[in-house]
Amino acid sequence: MSIVEEFPLPARRLSEYDALVAAAPSVLDAIPGAVYLCDHDGWLVRYNKEAAKLWGRTPPLEEKRERFCGSHALFLPDGTPLAHEICPMAMAVLEGTEIRNAEVVIERPDGSRSVALVNIRPLKDQEGRIEGAINCFQDISAQKAIEEEVRSKNADLEDFFENSAIGLHIVGGDGIIQRANRAELALLGYTADEYVGRHIAEFHADAPVIGDILHKLSCGEKLDRYPARLRARDGSIKHVLITSNSRLEDGEFINTRCFTTDVTDLHEAESARRDSEDRLAATYEAANIGIAEADPAGRLLRVNDTLCRMLGRSREELLAMTFRDYTHEDDRAQDAALYARQIAGELDGYVLRKRATKSDGSTVYLDIHSSSVRDKAGGFRYGVRVIQDVTASKQMEDQIRASEKHMRDLLEALPAAVYTTDSTGRITFYNKAAVEMSGRAPQPGDMWCVTWRLFNPDGTPLPHDQCPMAVALKEDRAVRGAEAIAERPDGSRVPFIPYPTPLHDADGRLVGAINMLVDITERKQAESRQKVLIDELNHRVKNSLATVQSLAGQTARHADGLDDFLRRFEDRLLALSRAHDLLTRRHWEDAPLESLAREVLMPLAGDAAGRIKIDGPPAALNSRTALSLTMALNELATNAIKYGALSLEAGSLSLAWRLPDEAGAQPRLILEWHEHGGPPVTPPTRRGFGTRLMERCIERDLGGEFDLAFEPAGLSCRISIPVELVNA
Structure with missing residues (x-):
């Protein structure tokens, strides 16, 4: 047993955190505001009813506890999401930071939100260690809404002042400008520093006017569209209307709010109108064109001296007439009908050329420009008729029109394509020959040339703005010696020679150009044929000599004697000659197959020609094919006459051809x-020379096929040549 008496230790003083945790729930609920408590790790340990109400939920305090805050979600005032781990409570617990009057947005589970004012204090023990933190927060949504409304209204008022379309300034009781909006400054051209702070009288052009304005306002009178003149920064004078009232306190003039309406343009327009009326009155009589005013019935109300001279009548005489009275009877109805439509409002005005009868009975041509003067309600008051004597110009127009018609008739009659342009290259005229040559009618707005497309002689494209006509206009010179090719919309092409020539007026100014396009298709074809003929002649002379040499050698080799050689050789030369005659008649162009067959067969057959049947569709052979086929047909015919069907009176032969349509195969004749x-x-x-000659002509020369069948009933032969050698 110890002799030391144990004394009880003094009771340990509770920390703030412990006291709050130990307090009854009613203690926290008694606090006028939302309160919650977190431990040193941030776990939620206590909260009152106000906090649960503001959160819109009751977070658990036992299992599945929550950290730092019991709200469903948190946001910064600008709407940025705020994670619980970095919210103000987390900073207080983890860093020991005290939070004062911070604002956060709390979102409830139902999506509604409230703005909360947060005050957080860390709770520490006696040694200063953080045991937790307490958060006292309150809903300030209503306050924020009021603040936003006040801010919005202030912004609206500020916007109204600054951005009003009408000038607005505030003047103190001492006459000093206290403030001015943008429209006011823009109206006068001053900056705010140049305008604000200065006396308003400095900017008024008329001292008595600003004196009267300030006096009226100091007495409490209102100003409604008071006219004044303000001096702008550039020295110009602005005509304005001032609308203002005063702010008085205890009878003392504090300031005035003035609206400044710029009526400078209106003032100038009114001045211009008065000047215009004065000038019009002076011009009316001095004008060198006729002017008249007529009532709804057409009776003349006012005429000037020029119209009197124009019609050879006195003013008194005209004022006793209607405009119909001096109008030529053939034009009277048209003028009256148009005037009636003008009175009815169907026309604002009209322009008419008509004839009028002078007092001496002579006729003049007048251009009438009729317009209306109406009242505010739109009713017709009177018509203003501006009249110009165009008799001389009408006669000149008739002469020019007759001359133009004569020129157009001449150009239309020309067999060559002719067209004209203005000085910019826009087409103004073309004849029928131009349409026929280009295969199209030029469209409005077409430039430089009537053709659809152009090419150089070498086939390269020629842009229209580089064609000879364009060169003639751009360089103001005639272009000669050029050639071009026109392509029609259908793809066909026409070679031509252009003759573009600039046109000038009497003063030498370029006014346009005329171009004649000469179709040289036939010349080109003739040149082409000539070249082909020369080339073909050279080729054929060589081939003919080789053929004749071959015929002579082969015929001699297989002849029974000199007489047999001469007869056979002559027959083959005659066959070759007939083919040459046919091709020569056609300028060595394509030879019709039927004509070729008859030229070869009929002279050989003589009396037996009636027993030869020739049949087949139209087909034209080129010169090489015609010569080779002539030799083959001559050999077949000679054999038929000597040894075959035509050697007997009962015998006959047929030659037929066709152009089969064989899909997937090379087409052949x-x-x-x-x-x-x-x-x-x-x-x-044995195979004779004739057979070898035919095989050589068809197979080697033409790349075709030659099949000869010696059937008991009669000789048959099938010849097949590529279709590219034939023009169907």
């Missing part, structure tokens, strides 16, 4: 030779 009623045919024991 097929010729079929059939002999009937002749002597029985037996195959020869």
